[in-house]
Amino acid sequence: MTAILRNESGKLLRGTLTLTGLLVVLTAFFFVVFPSIQEEAELFEEVYPEYMLELLGIEELHTIEGFVGGYIFPFVWILLAGIYFAYISAGMISRDVRTRRLDLTLAGPVSRESVLLQKVAALWVPLVALNLGLATVLFVGATLLGESFDLVSLAMVHLLGTPYLLACAGIGIVLSVVVDRVETAQAVSLVLVFVLWLVDGLSSMSPDFEWVGDLTLSRYYDPSAILVHEEYAFVDAGLLLAVFLVLLGVAVLVFTRRDI
Amino acid sequence: MSAIEIADLTKRYGEVAANDGVTFDVEAGEIFGYLGPNGAGKTTTIRLLLGLIKPTSGTATVLGTDIRDRRALTEAKANVGYLPDTLGFEERLTGRQVLDYFARMRGDRRREELLELFTPPLDQRVETYSAGNRRMLGIVQAFMHDPDLAILDEPTAGLDPLKQDRMHAFIEAERDAGKTIFFSSHVLSEVQRVCDRVGIIREGKLVALEHIDDLLERGGKHVRVQLAEAVDEERFVTAEMIDVETVGSTVRFTYTGESAALLEHLVRFEVEDVDIGDPQLDDIFKHYYGDDSPAREE
Numbered sequence: 001m002t003a004i005l006r007n008e009s010g011k012l013l014r015g016t017l018t019l020t021g022l023l024v025v026l027t028a029f030f031f032v033v034f035p036s037i038q039e040e041a042e043l044f045e046e047v048y049p050e051y052m053l054e055l056l057g058i059e060e061l062h063t064i065e066g067f068v069g070g071y072i073f074p075f076v077w078i079l080l081a082g083i084y085f086a087y088i089s090a091g092m093i094s095r096d097v098r099t100r101r102l103d104l105t106l107a108g109p110v111s112r113e114s115v116l117l118q119k120v121a122a123l124w125v126p127l128v129a130l131n132l133g134l135a136t137v138l139f140v141g142a143t144l145l146g147e148s149f150d151l152v153s154l155a156m157v158h159l160l161g162t163p164y165l166l167a168c169a170g171i172g173i174v175l176s177v178v179v180d181r182v183e184t185a186q187a188v189s190l191v192l193v194f195v196l197w198l199v200d201g202l203s204s205m206s207p208d209f210e211w212v213g214d215l216t217l218s219r220y221y222d223p224s225a226i227l228v229h230e231e232y233a234f235v236d237a238g239l240l241l242a243v244f245l246v247l248l249g250v251a252v253l254v255f256t257r258r259d260i
Numbered sequence: 261m262s263a264i265e266i267a268d269l270t271k272r273y274g275e276v277a278a279n280d281g282v283t284f285d286v287e288a289g290e291i292f293g294y295l296g297p298n299g300a301g302k303t304t305t306i307r308l309l310l311g312l313i314k315p316t317s318g319t320a321t322v323l324g325t326d327i328r329d330r331r332a333l334t335e336a337k338a339n340v341g342y343l344p345d346t347l348g349f350e351e352r353l354t355g356r357q358v359l360d361y362f363a364r365m366r367g368d369r370r371r372e373e374l375l376e377l378f379t380p381p382l383d384q385r386v387e388t389y390s391a392g393n394r395r396m397l398g399i400v401q402a403f404m405h406d407p408d409l410a411i412l413d414e415p416t417a418g419l420d421p422l423k424q425d426r427m428h429a430f431i432e433a434e435r436d437a438g439k440t441i442f443f444s445s446h447v448l449s450e451v452q453r454v455c456d457r458v459g460i461i462r463e464g465k466l467v468a469l470e471h472i473d474d475l476l477e478r479g480g481k482h483v484r485v486q487l488a489e490a491v492d493e494e495r496f497v498t499a500e501m502i503d504v505e506t507v508g509s510t511v512r513f514t515y516t517g518e519s520a521a522l523l524e525h526l527v528r529f530e531v532e533d534v535d536i537g538d539p540q541l542d543d544i545f546k547h548y549y550g551d552d553s554p555a556r557e558e
Contacts, residue, residue, distance in 0.1 A: 003364035007350065100348035104401070107310055107342035108365040111334045256330070259313040 004105065004115055008122035012088065016126040019084050020133040023076050027134060030072050031141035038062050064147040065227040068138060069157070073223035077161055079197050081130055082168040082217070085123065086189040089172025092119045093251075094185045097260050112256045116173070120248060123169055130165075131158045150230065157226045160233065163240035164221040168193050170247030177255040193217075217243070261324070263288045263409045263440035264309065268318035271304050278304040280464040281318065286442050288408075291435045293455030293472075294444040297542045301464040302444040303345055306413050309442075310342060323409055338366060341407035345414045345444075347398045351387040355380045355397050359404070367405040374400045377426055391418030399427065409440045416450060428454045449538050452476055460545065467549045478548050480516045482539040487511070488530035498525060502547050514539045516547060 041061035060066030093116065096102040105115060135158055142149050172189040179185040196216040203213035213219050220236035264286035271279040278301045286292040296302050307313050309322050311333045320327050325336040349358050359371060359382070375382070378396035380389065389397065395418045402410055410431070416424045431441045432454060445451050451458055451472075458475050460468040470478075487496075487509045497504055500517030509532075515522050519536075526534065 003361055006364070007361050011350075011352075096348070100344060100346045101350065102348070103307070103310075103312060103344045103346075104342070104348055104362075105365075106312060107337060107340065107344075108362065109334055109336075109338035110365060111331070 002118070004110070004118040005121050008092075008119050009125050012122055012125040015088065016129045019081075019126065020129045023080060023130070024133045024137045026080075027072055027076055027137045028141060030067075031137075031145065034064070034067055034145065037067070041067075060228050063228070064142050064145065064149070065153070066224065068142075068149075069224035069227035072138075073157065073161070073227075074218075076134070077223070078164065078218045078221065079194070081165055082193045082197065083190050085126065085165045085169040086172035086193045087186050088126070089120070089123070089169040090175045090179075090185040090189040091182055092116075092173060093176040093255060094179060094182045097180070098182050102260050106260070113252055116177075116252055116255050117248075120169065120173060123166070127162060127165065131162070134158070149227075153227050153230055156230075156232050157223050160226060160237040161221055161223065163237045163244060164217055166244040167217050167240045167247070170244040170251075173251045174247050174254070177251045177258065261288050262286060262321075264292075264320065264322055264442060266305070266309075266318075266320040269305065269308060269315055269320050270317045271301075271308060271313065272316045277464045279308065279315075282461070282464075282466050283318075284459050284466060284469050286440060287457075288440050289435065289438050290456040291431060291441040291443060291454055293451035293458040294442065294461065295446070295448065295451045295458050295541070296444075296461035297446055297540075297545070300446075300461045302446075302461060303413055304464075305461070306344075306411055306442075306444060309411060310337070310340075338405075339408045341402035341405065341410040343395075343398045343402040343410070343412040343415050345417070347394045349386045349394070349397065352385060354385050355382040355389070355393075358386060358397060359401060362401045363404070369404065370406050371400065371404040374404055377430060378423065392420055392423065395419050396423065403434075407439070409442065410434070411442045413444050414446070415443060416445075416447075424450075446541055447538060448479065448541055448544060452479060460549065462542075462545055462549065467545070478516070478544070480514050480539040480544040480547070481519065481522070482512075482537050483515050483522070484510065484512045484533075484535040485526065485529075485531060486533035488532055496529065503543055514543050514547070516544070 045061060061070060093102075096105070102115070106112065135154060138154065139149065171192055172185075175185040175189045179188065197218050200213045200216040200218045203209045203211075203216075217240060220233070220240050222231075222233065222236075225231040225233065262285040266282055266284050269279055269282045270277060280301075282301075282305060294302050294305065304313070308315055309320055309327060311327050311330060315327070322333065323336050323339060325332045327333055350361070353361070359368065362368070363371065378399050380393040380397040380400070386394070386397070395415070399415065402412065412431075415431075416427050419427060428450075431443070435441055435456075443451075443455065452475060455472055458468075458470050458472060459466055460470070483501075490509050491506050491511045493504070493506055496511065497513075498517070500515055500521070501513040502516060504511065504513040522536075
């Protein structure tokens with residue numbers, strides 16, 4: 001019953017290692033420039049009014065927590081990792097339909113539900129790798145800079161960030177069963193995650209449009225709040241998890257009814 | 261009991277009917293040939309039988325299970341082997357890993373025995389495989405769990421002649437062991453060689469259902485004859501020749517009579533060269549079944 005899960009996990013391994021490697025290097029680079037940013041950050045915070053910084057989601061930029069929560073996570077986790085999860089999920093079913101791989105798979109005694117769920121379950125590979133890789137580089141990087149993290153906050157920023165990535169994967173998997181062309185499914189999911197991220201950022205700058213941001217995924221994951229204020233928004237994370245499950249349900253519903 | 265019962269099966273894509281009211285049974289323990297030119301709707305029928313696509317109307321049963329009953333069909337597939345026309349393997353895996361993968365899903369009791377007959381290079385990645393090696397790997401995965409029913413879509417495409425013969429002998433042995441083989445092909449001679457009964461499909465419609473003995477009489481060969489001098493059509497052409505085309509001293513035609521009679525006829529002329537091969541299936545079908553003949557069933 002786990003043949004597909006094993007196979008899919010193996011397939012995700014290479015891409016996962018590449019992505020994790022890239023993001024780790026990127027994060028390390030951020031750490032290298034942190035000391036020089038740190039000095040300017042204090043100036044930055046003095047010059048700009050406080051509400052402005054808050055709206056940009058930048059707080060305490062001169063502290064390691066503020067820097068990681070306001071700079072590294074929004075970029076590395078919310079944007080890049082989010083796009084990656086949506087992108088690979090968008091190829092899961094559409095590519096197998098295109099290459100006729102599904103014909104062979106579904107010729108065996110396996111239901112379509114099982115195929116889809118095993119493929120999604122294989123996302124454990126990038127999830128584990130990304131969490132471990134990033135947590136390690138953050139911890140080591142901070143230690144090298146003579147700073148230190150609250151370990152609970154560090155664990156929380158990863159734990160509460162996981163439902164966000166799953167929700168992005170949910171977007172991809174729905175597109176994967178709805179759209180016939182692999183390229184289209186992947187491009188749309190990539191653009192969608194990017195636009196959602198952009199809308200969240202832009203909407204927070206104007207009080208009139210702030211409600212629009214409530215419709216974005218990243219609104220429900222705030223690494224700054226977790227790292228700087230140690231505020232753990234479990235309800236928001238639960239909401240993202242629910243979104244993921246709903247999208248997964250929709251994907252199963254569509255996939256079991258369509259021609260392949 | 262019938263291994264497959266197809267009742268008025270129809271699949272439409274917009275205006276086009278890929279399968280239009282197809283009805284026939286495949287008996288348990290026979291080799292049934294599903295013959296038709298490319299694009300006639302053979303693969304559509306097969307994909308309907310496997311539940312990959314849904315019928316617009318009509319239905320079918322596979323090993324007694326209605327194809328519209330998704331859950332029951334999933335279970336029934338444990339006892340079905342499938343060789344698709346397009347083999348979508350995981351390209352980066354080796355042949356052995358591909359077989360391991362399918363073995364985990366449905367078993368591999370007969371793997372070693374099959375690998376003695378069909379010999380894909382198991383330690384190479386599938387992406388390096390030739391068409392013939394891919395087909396052999398497909399054959400092994402289709403039969404290795406010892407299914408009661410094998411559904412084969414153009415099973416010998418890409419195989420070299422030796423392996424084709426081996427495949428034909430293998431499915432005959434399977435039939436003799438009580439297995440059912442449903443076998444699609446666009447090659448008339450292949451179907452004539454191995455099948456017990458034949459269903460002929462043209463443009464989505466079943467135009468004939470024949471015992472193989474009847475089909476043997478309806479064979480045909482594509483013939484090209486090069487004569488020493490210009491062809492005298494009146495003397496040369498017989499009633500068994502259809503679609504005759506003459507250019508100078510060369511004549512091409514489809515011969516629908518006995519091979520022996522053709523050879524006897526040819527020796528009366530000064531023949532420089534002769535080439536006899538498989539005919540275009542569609543020409544033969546047009547000749548025997550007309551352009552819009554109603555489905556004849558037995």
